[in-house]
């Protein structure tokens with residue numbers, strides 16, 4: 311039986327301000343730092359040791375990984391950073407407050423933008439300062455790969471090749487893997503692992519900073535999954551994420 315650990319970064323400044331974040335490179339809040347450290351403490355207490363860590367090119371995920379590994383005294387863990395683990399690009403919604411957007415466009419529209427499988431949010435132009443092609447960290451990406459707005463389906467499409475070529479072979483080779491990423495890039499992975507339907511993924515939310523453990527068989531099919539946290543705490547955190555897009559939030 312193989313174990314894979316998934317961890318969404320701790321609370322970011324834009325999570326706290328309830329703004330659509332996507333590829334915006336915001337940092338952790340003090341609460342987010344605590345969440346990341348707590349994740350590390352839980353992983354240490356449960357005896358996890360990793361052969362390789364994967365994270366995105368965004369500092370809220372990178373810092374979460376470092377803080378968790380530091381608590382485990384495993385900062386030496388070999389780490390691979392890749393843009394394919396980045397959050398879903400939220401297009402022109404990036405920077406807008408989610409509750410205000412729901413007041414303007416309605417809760418239903420915001421739920422579709424946030425959680426539907428194949429609806430893209432409104433796109434930015436390539437002249438927009440939020441266009442990733444203007445950011446040196448993405449200078450080696452093919453123009454076709456640089457997003458201007460992504461649906462979850464688009465995120466799955468750019469994430470899966472990395473999973474298949476880089477991460478899955480390591481797990482199959484018995485390596486212990488942690489992936490520290492984002493709400494929607496992890497939803498993309500969970501959708502794939504658990505073969506969640508396009509419809510049911512609408513109701514699936516991942517809380518910040520709580521390790522999610524997958525036990526997998528040799529074909530990387532899930533045997534079971536569970537959070538390292540009390541059921542009440544996890545449920546409360548999941549509902550909080552779901553409610554962020556409501557006009558009353």
Ligand SMILES: O=C(O)[C@@H](CO)OP(=O)(O)O
Pocket residue numbers: 325329330331332333397398400408424493494551554555
């Ligand atoms: O704003 C974002 O980039 C994501 C994650 O924080 O938000 P949501 O949960 O609305 O998809």
